[in-house]
Amino acid sequence: MAEPLERKRHPAAVTADAKATRRQEILQAARDVFAKHGYHAAKVEDIVGGAGVARGTFYLYFEDKRAIFEEIVDRLLVRFGMAIQRVDVAADVSDQVRSNIRRIVHLLLEDKLTTKMLLSDAHGVDLAFDRKIHSFFEQVRSLLEESLLDGQELGIVVAGKARLQAIFIIGALKEVMNQVVVRGWDDSEEEIVESLFAFLRDGVITSE
């Protein structure tokens, strides 16, 4: 049992980016393990097992377990941030809102495993890391809140505490994503986007 790990070596030709490739392999294995077991239950052992390298190799590429987790989440956060576009009130607002929703949903469903990490494992890793995640969502919330306030002045958004409205919207988004990603629900992207948009437009109770 536990055959000695056959020495790994990348094809001689690509020595230049061989390291980058190896790094990528480990990163992917880590994402799988984190998504499957959560941060705390994930053992470095599992990660290196998945990547097919030895324990020591892991530490040649990453500072420690926390660092690799952080890197994976960071990448997603950056892309997430880029998916959000400011709404131009001169043009059709509905379309822009819908597009924003679509881009975000698309991004999150593109790599469900990483999304799962962000949504369900990113808490309780570390005090510093918790703060980071929090402040990211805080920025998103703040941006959204401003937009809602602008919208309220223009009569496009219903009156009310913009901060709370922003929170509700973010919560609704987080929860769908969580459901789709954690349980196997395969609602189509378009369906989710449309439903969410309809929800923001009309709420759920008919005002008759």
Place this chain on the structure above:
Amino acid sequence: MAEPLERKRHPAAVTADAKATRRQEILQAARDVFAKHGYHAAKVEDIVGGAGVARGTFYLYFEDKRAIFEEIVDRLLVRFGMAIQRVDVAADVSDQVRSNIRRIVHLLLEDKLTTKMLLSDAHGVDLAFDRKIHSFFEQVRSLLEESLLDGQELGIVVAGKARLQAIFIIGALKEVMNQVVVRGWDDSEEEIVESLFAFLRDGVITSE
């Protein structure tokens, strides 16, 4: 440093429920520690320290660390379940919805520390525990979905995937509670209830 812990003893009179009291003390200390540090970072040491008892005493009252965490969360879940009342379509629906929201929000804000535990630490404790939490919210979602479907047939609820609508609502609720409980936001209960209700009624975008 670290004076030997003065032997603890409850007033002689109340020996009957002395144990119940001690239990309660430990439970409370645990709630504080879990809420402050999260499940994984919480040491049994901190809990017994907070309760002012020795390590061994803890194990006279609770099976293990997981058990005490589970008990705290369970109590909240039970009360949460009881706060939800089926909506009677014969009477005023809006009022009933509002009351449900009010009861739930009130319950969750009553003991913010426990709510924080439920919302941010209850994931990643354990595979079995994760399932339990999940299936609880699944029940809530399912109940809500049915209500929405009934409402749709009666024309009280806007058409659309009831399952997604239910998820959005739960997400919005979770997120406000999370914000209020984790950050210090002291929006009044009534404000939260009204905002959330307005959100469900009108969405955020004016349909003009």
Place this chain on the structure above:
DNA sequence: TCAGCGACTGACTGACGTGTCAGTCGACGG
């Protein structure tokens, strides 16, 4: 007065899992 009882203590241990580091191995250039 003292034996019995049960609540309580805290030093201890065993498991676990991270991170280290001395050593191996193959490639490659001279």
Place this chain on the structure above:
DNA sequence: CCGTCGACTGACACGTCAGTCAGTCGCTGA
């Protein structure tokens, strides 16, 4: 053919922390 280089290995050391248990303490009832 040999020496150097650096990617890679995996046994091990180490800290941490949950849970145990032999022993203490003081009340109570005979």
